Amino acid sequence: MSAILQVQNLVKNYGDFKAVKGVSFSIEEGEIFSLLGPNGAGKTTTISILSTLYMPTSGDTTIGGHSITKDPMGVRGIIGVVPQDLALYEDLTARENLIFWGQMYNLSGKSLTTRVDEVLEQIGLTDKAKDRVKTYSGGMKRRVNIGVGLLHKPRLLFMDEPTVGIDPQSRRAILDTVKDLNNQGMTLLYTTHYMEEAEELSHRVGIIDHGEMIAIGTQKELTQQVGEAETLILHIGENDDSEALAKTLKDIQGVQQATAVDHEVSVVCDEAEDVLAAVVTKANDRGIKIRSIDIREPNLEAVFLHLTGRALRD
Amino acid sequence: MLKTFLIGIKDVRLAFRDRAALILMLAAPFVLTIGLGLVTGRFSSNTSSGISDIPVIIVNLDNDQLGNALADVFNSTDLADLLEPTTGSDSEAARKSIDEDKAAAVVIIPEGFTISIIPQQSDFANGNVVAADPVKIEVYANPSRSTGAGIVKAIVDEFLNRVEEGRISDTTSIEQLMFSGRITPQQALAAGSAASLDNQTASPASTLAVKINSSTANGDAVKFDALAYIAPAMALMFLMYTVSYGGRSILAERAQGTLPRLLVSPTNTAQILGGKVFGIFLTGTAQMLILIGASSLFFQLKWGDPLGVIVLVLAAVFGATGWGMVITAIARTSAQVANIGMSITLIFGIMGGSFINLEQMPSFVQMFSKITPNAWALDGFTTLGLGGTLTDLSAPILALVSMGSILFLVSVALFGKKNLVQK
Numbered sequence: 001m002s003a004i005l006q007v008q009n010l011v012k013n014y015g016d017f018k019a020v021k022g023v024s025f026s027i028e029e030g031e032i033f034s035l036l037g038p039n040g041a042g043k044t045t046t047i048s049i050l051s052t053l054y055m056p057t058s059g060d061t062t063i064g065g066h067s068i069t070k071d072p073m074g075v076r077g078i079i080g081v082v083p084q085d086l087a088l089y090e091d092l093t094a095r096e097n098l099i100f101w102g103q104m105y106n107l108s109g110k111s112l113t114t115r116v117d118e119v120l121e122q123i124g125l126t127d128k129a130k131d132r133v134k135t136y137s138g139g140m141k142r143r144v145n146i147g148v149g150l151l152h153k154p155r156l157l158f159m160d161e162p163t164v165g166i167d168p169q170s171r172r173a174i175l176d177t178v179k180d181l182n183n184q185g186m187t188l189l190y191t192t193h194y195m196e197e198a199e200e201l202s203h204r205v206g207i208i209d210h211g212e213m214i215a216i217g218t219q220k221e222l223t224q225q226v227g228e229a230e231t232l233i234l235h236i237g238e239n240d241d242s243e244a245l246a247k248t249l250k251d252i253q254g255v256q257q258a259t260a261v262d263h264e265v266s267v268v269c270d271e272a273e274d275v276l277a278a279v280v281t282k283a284n285d286r287g288i289k290i291r292s293i294d295i296r297e298p299n300l301e302a303v304f305l306h307l308t309g310r311a312l313r314d
Numbered sequence: 315m316l317k318t319f320l321i322g323i324k325d326v327r328l329a330f331r332d333r334a335a336l337i338l339m340l341a342a343p344f345v346l347t348i349g350l351g352l353v354t355g356r357f358s359s360n361t362s363s364g365i366s367d368i369p370v371i372i373v374n375l376d377n378d379q380l381g382n383a384l385a386d387v388f389n390s391t392d393l394a395d396l397l398e399p400t401t402g403s404d405s406e407a408a409r410k411s412i413d414e415d416k417a418a419a420v421v422i423i424p425e426g427f428t429i430s431i432i433p434q435q436s437d438f439a440n441g442n443v444v445a446a447d448p449v450k451i452e453v454y455a456n457p458s459r460s461t462g463a464g465i466v467k468a469i470v471d472e473f474l475n476r477v478e479e480g481r482i483s484d485t486t487s488i489e490q491l492m493f494s495g496r497i498t499p500q501q502a503l504a505a506g507s508a509a510s511l512d513n514q515t516a517s518p519a520s521t522l523a524v525k526i527n528s529s530t531a532n533g534d535a536v537k538f539d540a541l542a543y544i545a546p547a548m549a550l551m552f553l554m555y556t557v558s559y560g561g562r563s564i565l566a567e568r569a570q571g572t573l574p575r576l577l578v579s580p581t582n583t584a585q586i587l588g589g590k591v592f593g594i595f596l597t598g599t600a601q602m603l604i605l606i607g608a609s610s611l612f613f614q615l616k617w618g619d620p621l622g623v624i625v626l627v628l629a630a631v632f633g634a635t636g637w638g639m640v641i642t643a644i645a646r647t648s649a650q651v652a653n654i655g656m657s658i659t660l661i662f663g664i665m666g667g668s669f670i671n672l673e674q675m676p677s678f679v680q681m682f683s684k685i686t687p688n689a690w691a692l693d694g695f696t697t698l699g700l701g702g703t704l705t706d707l708s709a710p711i712l713a714l715v716s717m718g719s720i721l722f723l724v725s726v727a728l729f730g731k732k733n734l735v736q737k
Contacts, residue, residue, distance in 0.1 A: 051578045076580045087571030089324070091331040103320050104579040148575070 080154030090134035139170025321589025378428030418462030542699030551663035557638030558655020560594030618698030630691035633714035636721025643728035
């Protein structure tokens, strides 16, 4: 496999604020690469630079041999973009939207018509193609939003958090679409703050936080960074102080990290069984009722916690 | 170029699917036109043009049959509501009054005007029955009262047309009779003088029918209709809304994410901005043509020379589009464009003469009205309503095209300093 995308020391500053701090990575042809990080980590800024929407402050990237700074039009011809927010004309029908965007990607005539029909079939909206987009459900709009990015059969597709704010059924359909596209040979750069999506979809994952790429590799390579550590997820009552509990649990021998998010406390430890009793005792001592406990094998959440001391959803 | 066209067509489609926009683009000007038409009595037996008391100075240096006839026309009772004539004897003083904005126009009938038209005894005696070229009547117009001046000029032109028609037909007939030997030169002289007098000094009533009228190409008299002023005035006012609506769509596309999406497609910034401008232009043109068509159909309104109407519409929309682009370039959000656009719509409507004829406005308003497309276009539509043609529209068309070009360059400069994708 050869690299279709090579990012070299990418920097983006907005005045004094450094949104992207020297990010470097590459994506091989045919793989799904996920950028995983919490909100505000710099994922969307990075993807906006790579898709030529913003110019980097410094650094460069080549996509299919075209530089994003020197040959942005060359880049635009081979990439597809599915933005995080819907970017459609709601007063046009799905078909009219697809035809317009296809024309913007230099499709015309019979090839445009054929391709629009194929994409409508692919996103399952052939029957609703003549309805205006504003009459669609959120999930249907998301599918049209994705369809626009597929029209010109891009070699590399950027998908920026495509499952934010949609129902589980639509989310499942989108994840299946991503896998189908990859099986057809398309390379994808997928950004998300959902660890489960990155784990399910990705050949490799880059973990980004505060504009920096803090880890990169396959899921196995990344989880090895936290050794054999396991994670206890404690679900506690709505009125209990999760922050205080997390602080207390850090004192237990064998606990590496403990963080609180909403009514959950994540505890990274060497062996779950060894610390479980002490965790429950400490909670009881503070008068906190534990409703349930999950024990998880090493995962990307634990990696992020291990690297940053914070949960992904912080 | 193709993408520019496609983006423009897409914007027209979106504009005409927006019910709220349609109400302001089409329904509002149409309803207001009906309302103002009712107020002016257009839909009743009262056929007032809505234009009245045009101050005009008559300087009759001829003091002969034709000069007096023309002066009588301006002083006739039939034109009493339309005109407010005064008589002068000094050409220079009259011109100075115009320069001081005291009247819409001065009509100077030169000395010897009658003699230059009515054949003289020596002409018939020499067999030269066609008189020398007539000396010319001067209409010294006030540029800030172009509508009133246009009406005065139309009256003079019509008078001269009648004189010229009569002169040619009479002299031709008498000449044929004389050369065929049926009448003597002395009889020809008598007949010529009588015929000339009959034609040129016909009662004011016979010429009044054309005074506030103009003629179509086939010679039919067409009355100046109040709606010929009101309908374009309303259409032009809401044209300003349409161009601001179009400008707003640029910022709306930025907010809804379609502009960034366009910018990451293989479409360059010039094509995108060009397409947006083209869309505004097409939407404005469609709006104007629909209103013109509807008023022609429902009110039997005659807008005048079709070619002139089309060219004037294109020029007016171009000038207005320039304003729409500048507003968009200045504003930061689509809500700001909407607010500024609605304000400009009303201010330009008032300053441009959509509600009150500019000639009844203070001079400083008349001066500032020149920055509005409304004033120039309305001037052009009035000219067409009075029977003018494309050749009479050079001033408004040139002004509107210049306005649009300058404002477009200004907006490009302003856009150049802004980040199109920055929210």
